[in-house]
Amino acid sequence: MTTLTRPRFATGAADHIVAAVPALWLVAFFLAPLGFTVVFSFGRNLFGGVELAFTFDNYRTALTGFNGTTLLRTIIFAASASALCLAAAYPVAYFLARHTQRRRALAVVLILVPYFSSFLIRIMALHMLMSRGGFAESVLNALYLHSGPLDVLDTQLAVFIGMVYAYLPIAIVPLFVVLDRIPKPLLEASRDLGASRFKTFVFVTLPLSRPGIATAVLLTAVPMLGEMVIPKLLGGSKGVLMGQAISSQFLQSQNYPLGAAMAVLVLLVIGVIVVLLARLTKGFAEVGQ
Amino acid sequence: MSALRFTPGRWGERTTNAALLLWYAAAVLFLFAPIFAAILYSFNLGVVNKQTATITGWTLKWFPAAWNDLSLRRSVEASLVVAFWSALISILIGSALGYAIVRHPSARIRAGLAGLTYVLLIVPESVIGISLLLFYGVTRIPLSTATLVAGITPMVIAVVALIVRARVLTLDRRVEEAAADLGSTRLKTLWFIVLPQLAPAIAAGGIMAYTFSFDNLVVSAFLTTPQINTLPVYLYGSLQYGPSPAVYAAASAVFVFTLAMLGVAGLIFRWTSRHTAAPLP
Numbered sequence: 001m002t003t004l005t006r007p008r009f010a011t012g013a014a015d016h017i018v019a020a021v022p023a024l025w026l027v028a029f030f031l032a033p034l035g036f037t038v039v040f041s042f043g044r045n046l047f048g049g050v051e052l053a054f055t056f057d058n059y060r061t062a063l064t065g066f067n068g069t070t071l072l073r074t075i076i077f078a079a080s081a082s083a084l085c086l087a088a089a090y091p092v093a094y095f096l097a098r099h100t101q102r103r104r105a106l107a108v109v110l111i112l113v114p115y116f117s118s119f120l121i122r123i124m125a126l127h128m129l130m131s132r133g134g135f136a137e138s139v140l141n142a143l144y145l146h147s148g149p150l151d152v153l154d155t156q157l158a159v160f161i162g163m164v165y166a167y168l169p170i171a172i173v174p175l176f177v178v179l180d181r182i183p184k185p186l187l188e189a190s191r192d193l194g195a196s197r198f199k200t201f202v203f204v205t206l207p208l209s210r211p212g213i214a215t216a217v218l219l220t221a222v223p224m225l226g227e228m229v230i231p232k233l234l235g236g237s238k239g240v241l242m243g244q245a246i247s248s249q250f251l252q253s254q255n256y257p258l259g260a261a262m263a264v265l266v267l268l269v270i271g272v273i274v275v276l277l278a279r280l281t282k283g284f285a286e287v288g289q
Numbered sequence: 290m291s292a293l294r295f296t297p298g299r300w301g302e303r304t305t306n307a308a309l310l311l312w313y314a315a316a317v318l319f320l321f322a323p324i325f326a327a328i329l330y331s332f333n334l335g336v337v338n339k340q341t342a343t344i345t346g347w348t349l350k351w352f353p354a355a356w357n358d359l360s361l362r363r364s365v366e367a368s369l370v371v372a373f374w375s376a377l378i379s380i381l382i383g384s385a386l387g388y389a390i391v392r393h394p395s396a397r398i399r400a401g402l403a404g405l406t407y408v409l410l411i412v413p414e415s416v417i418g419i420s421l422l423l424f425y426g427v428t429r430i431p432l433s434t435a436t437l438v439a440g441i442t443p444m445v446i447a448v449v450a451l452i453v454r455a456r457v458l459t460l461d462r463r464v465e466e467a468a469a470d471l472g473s474t475r476l477k478t479l480w481f482i483v484l485p486q487l488a489p490a491i492a493a494g495g496i497m498a499y500t501f502s503f504d505n506l507v508v509s510a511f512l513t514t515p516q517i518n519t520l521p522v523y524l525y526g527s528l529q530y531g532p533s534p535a536v537y538a539a540a541s542a543v544f545v546f547t548l549a550m551l552g553v554a555g556l557i558f559r560w561t562s563r564h565t566a567a568p569l570p
């Protein structure tokens with residue numbers, strides 16, 4: 001749309017209702033609860049209760065010792081699992097964008113169907129596949145890649161596999177959308193000017209897919225930072241990450257202020273990621289566009 | 290390009306293409322393997338009513354067993370009720386939000402609503418879960434189906450809003466202005482002009498809303514009570530003490546049902562988008 005001055009039609013009450021109803025609902029059931037978490041993170045623990053205060057003690061506890069290590073491990077875990085997800089997703093997205101024509105819808109649906117089937121069922125089944133005596137063991141033994149019982153369950157590797165598995169489809173989609181939008185003539189021009197296919201990829205396709213990479217990182221790393229189901233089911237006691245640590249402060253230890261402080265720290269890390277990704281896509285209109 | 294000459298570039302291109310196809314096939318296989326495994330394991334005999342990683346024999350008995358398991362059935366019923374209300378509320382509010390993000394007269398309000406939607410998508414579910422637990426605890430609102438539905442909706446609303454927003458961006462604003470010029474009130478325009486054009490996006494958003502609500506585990510895990518136990522929470526709990534293969538049978542049945550619903554929805558979506566006028570360029 002250009003900046004032509006157009007006759008403004010009367011903005012009736014309808015416009016305000018359409019904006020106000022969602023805003024009020026989200027303030028009530030999203031922003032207000034988050035606000036409680038922030039306020040409580042400065043409070044004092046009374047074993048099952050909270051005394052409102054302004055103390056940084058919870059943050060000190062959350063950043064030191066076992067909790068600090070968990071936070072650090074979660075960040076490293078999310079960063080590496082997200083990177084691996086991206087590396088695995090990129091060729092898939094590239095294939096979908098460049099090498100499918102007639103069967104494209106089907107090819108995309110095949111990637112999305114698993115994402116729309118129950119998350120828990122898939123993780124449960126992954127658990128069975130990786131167990132001792134499960135299919136992964138049989139297959140690996142049959143291929144002589146491994147011998148004897150498979151001891152991957154309840155290790156950090158299992159959590160890693162689970163994370164990459166769960167977030168692969170959602171990394172593929174934004175990459176596919178961006179790669180699909182890169183104009184073909186641009187690539188032909190690069191080839192005509194003498195660049196090899198490889199060079200065209202590195203200097204034209206890759207830089208132009210930056211918004212897709214940013215969105216893919218956002219959609220994988222951020223939920224990974226709060227993930228609590230995969231570490232619990234596949235990692236056992238070895239894979240405790242922030243999501244699980246926070247939830248256990250609420251459901252087991254009943255130390256609400258500490259749990260709230262840990263949650264706020266996770267939100268701060270996410271804020272940093274968003275700022276960094278915004279830097280990466282500087283010059284593009286919008287992240288995820 | 291001469292067809293007879295063997296060029297290394299050509300050969301390289303073929304290998305790359307083959308490698309890409311292979312990678313795609315491997316990804317699809319990887320993504321589907323657990324789903325097939327879940328279905329396979331629901332026919333496994335197991336050992337003393339517990340699921341085992343090794344197939345101990347084939348049986349069909351877990352399907353009637355799952356059907357007759359009262360707590361399992363209650364949890365499916367609870368999930369259906371929660372998903373219905375959550376999807377309904379999310380469709381209404383999410384569509385309004387998606388429209389307002391694009392069309393609200395004030396640029397500041399548009400930006401604010403868009404920002405809120407993006408924030409909704411990046412706050413981890415576990416953080417939302419504990420926040421709601423605190424919130425309901427402090428305000429002394431007893432946990433019920435209603436509090437669970439209200440807790441699930443914000444994330445689902447964001448998904449619906451983004452789908453509807455994408456559709457609103459393709460609509461020609463002049464159609465709405467023409468309606469206004471011809472004497473239509475804003476409310477009438479929304480109902481008779483905008484809503485029909487948004488129908489396919491709202492339908493698609495609604496299906497996603499239902500699927501996500503039905504499948505929600507993390508927020509639900511914090512907000513369920515022994516009286517309102519949804520299927521994912523029930524399954525999650527049963528994993529602590531080694532589930533029976535009946536759990537897998539129920540899960541597989543739900544999966545096949547979801548797939549059938551998505552298929553029907555896809556067909557409806559294709560049919561309606563073919564039978565409604567394409568948006569003006």
